[in-house]
Amino acid sequence: MSIRGSWFFSLLLAGVVVCNTGFIAPYFDFVYPHYFPEPVYDIDQSPLTDEKILLGRVLFYDPVLSKDSSISCASCHSPYNAFAHTDHDLSHGIDDQIGKRNAPALFNLAWQRQFMWDGAISHLDFQSLAPISDPLEMGETISHVVEKLNGQPRYKQLFNRAFGEEKATGETVLKALAQFQLTLVSSGSKYDKVRRGEAEFTNQELTGYRLFQKNCNACHAEPLFSTYGFANNGLPIDDSLNDAGRKGITKQQNDDRLFKIPSLRNLSYTFPYMHDGRFRKLREVLRHYNEGVETSATLSPEMKTIEKLDARQQVDLIAFLLTLNDEKFVFEPSNKFPKSILLPTSK
Amino acid sequence: MRYATSLLVFLIVLSEAVTAQEIDTLKLSFRLKNGSKDVCIASSKDGNKMDGNRMEPKIEVLKCYISKVQLWDAEKMVYAESNSFHLLDAEEQGSLAWSLSIPAGLHFSTIQFHVGIDSATNVAGAFGGDLDPTKGMFWTWQSGYINFKLEGTAMECPARNNYFQFHIGGYQGPFASIQTVRLPASKSEHISIVLDASKVLDQIDLGKEYQIMSPSERSLAFAKLLPTLFSSAP
Numbered sequence A: 001m002s003i004r005g006s007w008f009f010s011l012l013l014a015g016v017v018v019c020n021t022g023f024i025a026p027y028f029d030f031v032y033p034h035y036f037p038e039p040v041y042d043i044d045q046s047p048l049t050d051e052k053i054l055l056g057r058v059l060f061y062d063p064v065l066s067k068d069s070s071i072s073c074a075s076c077h078s079p080y081n082a083f084a085h086t087d088h089d090l091s092h093g094i095d096d097q098i099g100k101r102n103a104p105a106l107f108n109l110a111w112q113r114q115f116m117w118d119g120a121i122s123h124l125d126f127q128s129l130a131p132i133s134d135p136l137e138m139g140e141t142i143s144h145v146v147e148k149l150n151g152q153p154r155y156k157q158l159f160n161r162a163f164g165e166e167k168a169t170g171e172t173v174l175k176a177l178a179q180f181q182l183t184l185v186s187s188g189s190k191y192d193k194v195r196r197g198e199a200e201f202t203n204q205e206l207t208g209y210r211l212f213q214k215n216c217n218a219c220h221a222e223p224l225f226s227t228y229g230f231a232n233n234g235l236p237i238d239d240s241l242n243d244a245g246r247k248g249i250t251k252q253q254n255d256d257r258l259f260k261i262p263s264l265r266n267l268s269y270t271f272p273y274m275h276d277g278r279f280r281k282l283r284e285v286l287r288h289y290n291e292g293v294e295t296s297a298t299l300s301p302e303m304k305t306i307e308k309l310d311a312r313q314q315v316d317l318i319a320f321l322l323t324l325n326d327e328k329f330v331f332e333p334s335n336k337f338p339k340s341i342l343l344p345t346s347k
Numbered sequence B: 001m002r003y004a005t006s007l008l009v010f011l012i013v014l015s016e017a018v019t020a021q022e023i024d025t026l027k028l029s030f031r032l033k034n035g036s037k038d039v040c041i042a043s044s045k046d047g048n049k050m051d052g053n054r055m056e057p058k059i060e061v062l063k064c065y066i067s068k069v070q071l072w073d074a075e076k077m078v079y080a081e082s083n084s085f086h087l088l089d090a091e092e093q094g095s096l097a098w099s100l101s102i103p104a105g106l107h108f109s110t111i112q113f114h115v116g117i118d119s120a121t122n123v124a125g126a127f128g129g130d131l132d133p134t135k136g137m138f139w140t141w142q143s144g145y146i147n148f149k150l151e152g153t154a155m156e157c158p159a160r161n162n163y164f165q166f167h168i169g170g171y172q173g174p175f176a177s178i179q180t181v182r183l184p185a186s187k188s189e190h191i192s193i194v195l196d197a198s199k200v201l202d203q204i205d206l207g208k209e210y211q212i213m214s215p216s217e218r219s220l221a222f223a224k225l226l227p228t229l230f231s232s233a234p
Helices: A003-020 A050-061 A129-133 A144-149 A152-164 A170-182 A190-193 A203-215 A280-292 A301-306 A311-322 B001-017 B217-229
Strands: B023-034 B058-073 B074-079 B085-089 B097-101 B109-116 B146-153 B163-169 B179-184 B190-196 B230-232
Touching: A050 A152, A050 A170, A144 A152, A144 A170, A152 A170, A152 B179, A280 B146, B023 B058, B058 B097, B058 B179, B085 B190, B109 B217, B146 B217, B163 B217, B179 B217, B179 B230, B217 B230
Parallel strands: B023 B190
Antiparallel strands: B023 B097, B058 B074, B058 B085, B058 B109, B058 B146, B109 B179, B146 B163, B190 B230
16 A cells, blocks of 8 residues: 555544544533432433434424324423323323323433333333334334335434434434433422532421431432332222233232332422322322322332321421422423424414 | 554554454355245235135244354354344345354354344344334334244134234243254355244144233243254255
8 A cells, every 4th residue: 555545544534433433513411410320321322412312302292203193292291291291190192092091201211221100111212112102192103103204304304414314214213212302301409409509498398308208218219209110109909990010011910010110300290190190189199198008919118117197297298399390391492392393484 | 643643544554454364254044934835925915715725824924033143163152243133034035144254264063043132132222223123023012022923824723814923022030032042053155044933833722822912921932932943954
């Protein structure tokens, strides 16, 4: 190889290296408080970029993901409700069909290993497959979604910018949706400000916090306010639904009526509560823990050490729980409907 | 800048020296059979008409993941295919063969592979190519790859349209269904393997067992029969 040839070749190689490492395209900085644990989603394997996040956000709000283009992810996961479906015990999908479970709020997903109330989904990338394919929800198939997207000029440019390829694949649709959802980090509540030394609890909130730490922390562990494991908290069976929870997936008897422990953040925005939305008010939830717990073979051991709270204690506890609301998160503009892309001609 | 460029030149020369090692191409191919006949998926379904003469099951769908292909010399592994995930699909002739780049003169006695996808890959997120969820081999309502999919018609099958469906998967707990297959292999240019679906259909009473769609004891029992499907072609 001549000297001139090798100079050219090495510059070419340098160019290839620079482009492939994304040195030119900036990475999105995934930030979280120092007191949060390390995320469990392998971000190094799928680094976040602005283009992938934007594509994921557009897909999240685009009803083209559903069979008749009437239902988008945001239909049941609304940004104003911390990405839950306020005021709906069970959500409704295409053709006004009512589903089987309450739509969970979407935030702090990077710290969760399993998704859905029964942990059916093994990785955030795969979660959107479930509602996309459920006949009561979006009634579609991922193959057909990919086909539809590849027929829309707006997506050619979005996929090209995000993945360097105009054509969408199952993998890139799921990865883009996951990337947007990973950015939904909720860590701006009053509790967080107290943790960062920027605010102080009132006496009532502090009393509530102590009650929380004594009775609730085992399952709803701070700072995420859930261990994201599975528990049976003694909810009596609703025989109009007969939901066996995790047992439906693992088929193991000791998973009967175990459900994923939800986070207690953003409770004001995400009522009604529990896997079937049976409690509309937090005082109903506390009444359940006081007097409504049904013993069964699979009742979680943590439930046996909860103390009964009197009326005053319940008020204090709720005062603390309200400090977990993150108003900044629900009003965050970069999480919202991407009007300039999905409705470009509207004012 | 000059230092970086010199480094790059050095790396190129070095990589050329490394790749100067000799590589042989070993072709690996699978023949999908149903007893004595090759599996042939008709492009249009015949509905539920049963040929009066046809007493054996007719296959409509046959898809199978082959992964972690390795070559062994007695008790020692001497080659492992990288990014080893392949979807055999009776409807896609091109999916049934591929090449392995092995060191020249490699001596081996056995080929080993998995039928299905390992549990780590099942929880590692979305992948493309043969692992892309649009291949219809990934459960949507519950995560996990379908390791082996077999569908067809049989006169004795009482389901709608006499249609049997086996979607065999599961990577967790007691129903983990990935199977390992080891076969003798020594030819250095072409390893040919037969996958004979009749070997599993003969062991099942399609009048009683005709629908498996999720990980369970029954799917595990079916999965344990899968290694018997594979044999080295003469």
